[in-house]
Amino acid sequence: xxxxxxxxxxxxxxxxxxxxxxxxxxxxxxxxxxxxxxxxxxxxxxxxxxxxxxxxxxxxxxxxxxxxxxxxxxxxxxxxxxxxxxxxxxxxxxxxxxxxxxxxxxxxxxxxxxxxxxxxxxxxxxxxxxxxxxxxxxxxxxxxxxxxxxxxxxxxxxxxxxxxxxxxxxxxxxxxxxxxxxxxxxxxxxxxxxxxxxxxxxxxxxxxxxxxxxxxxxxxxxxxxxxxxxxxxxxxxxxxxxxxxxxxxxxxxxxxxxxxxxxxxxxxxxxxxxxxxxxxxxxxxxxxxxx
Numbered sequence: 001x002x003x004x005x006x007x008x009x010x011x012x013x014x015x016x017x018x019x020x021x022x023x024x025x026x027x028x029x030x031x032x033x034x035x036x037x038x039x040x041x042x043x044x045x046x047x048x049x050x051x052x053x054x055x056x057x058x059x060x061x062x063x064x065x066x067x068x069x070x071x072x073x074x075x076x077x078x079x080x081x082x083x084x085x086x087x088x089x090x091x092x093x094x095x096x097x098x099x100x101x102x103x104x105x106x107x108x109x110x111x112x113x114x115x116x117x118x119x120x121x122x123x124x125x126x127x128x129x130x131x132x133x134x135x136x137x138x139x140x141x142x143x144x145x146x147x148x149x150x151x152x153x154x155x156x157x158x159x160x161x162x163x164x165x166x167x168x169x170x171x172x173x174x175x176x177x178x179x180x181x182x183x184x185x186x187x188x189x190x191x192x193x194x195x196x197x198x199x200x201x202x203x204x205x206x207x208x209x210x211x212x213x214x215x216x217x218x219x220x221x222x223x224x225x226x227x228x229x230x231x232x233x234x235x236x237x238x239x240x241x242x243x244x245x246x247x248x249x250x251x252x253x254x255x256x257x258x259x260x261x262x263x264x265x266x267x268x269x270x271x272x273x274x275x276x277x278x279x280x281x282x283x284x285x286x287x288x289x290x291x
Contacts, residue, residue, distance in 0.1 A: 208220050
């Protein structure tokens with residue numbers, strides 16, 4: 001692979017569809033739109049053909065979904081395409097919630113994307129925020145996993161999981177399965193976010209990101225047995241050390257918010273993540289576009 005595969009696209013997510021295309025989305029540096037691209041190879045995502053890259057949605061000028069358009073993910077569910085993303089209010093930019101859009105075209109770069117509104121999770125007042133949603137199916141049940149702040153816990157965000165009864169609604173409230181506790185999860189900010197799921201060898205693995213979004217950003221991992229109750233926090237065991245962190249030897253700094261895909265034949269799993277190739281950042285890391 002030619003690393004980086006795509007420049008300036010944080011929170012990168014790749015979805016390999018049955019049509020043979022890799023679909024890619026991620027946070028754009030302007031935080032103002034949802035961009036989708038596709039290619040037959042991962043390397044091809046860096047320079048897709050003219051008809052294979054498109055802005056599919058733009059932020060609102062006022063009100064909800066008016067700022068901080070972050071961490072989109074695309075999924076094909078029950079014959080339709082869905083994109084989940086985080087968005088703040090135009091004025092209250094940190095009033096961040098999870099939203100969804102839908103497209104029933106065979107090719108999601110065609111047709112119309114329609115807004116499906118907020119995917120309501122545990123807390124929906126202006127003082128809390130939820131972001132970084134992903135979804136997966138396990139043993140015939142679809143699940144939703146995301147990061148959210150609990151007003152009763154002194155952390156910035158924790159990880160939650162819930163069953164889904166539709167592509168845009170969860171059953172009841174989510175269950176917290178991880179909160180920042182180790183020192184490497186609490187550098188500058190107490191953060192668990194960006195969950196991604198891989199099922200393999202009788203296990204369900206959930207990677208996530210921790211700490212500030214500079215070179216301290218790193219990836220942790222939770223592991224559950226495939227036969228366990230995924231809604232029972234006791235089913236998930238947290239690795240005591242990061243499974244991926246900054247490595248000056250290869251100039252990878254702040255690796256995080258990953259997704260999983262495979263080679264076209266499905267034989268090899270591939271981890272797609274964002275990072276920078278330098279450690280020192282001037283000013284707010286969120287304003288540095290080079291992940």
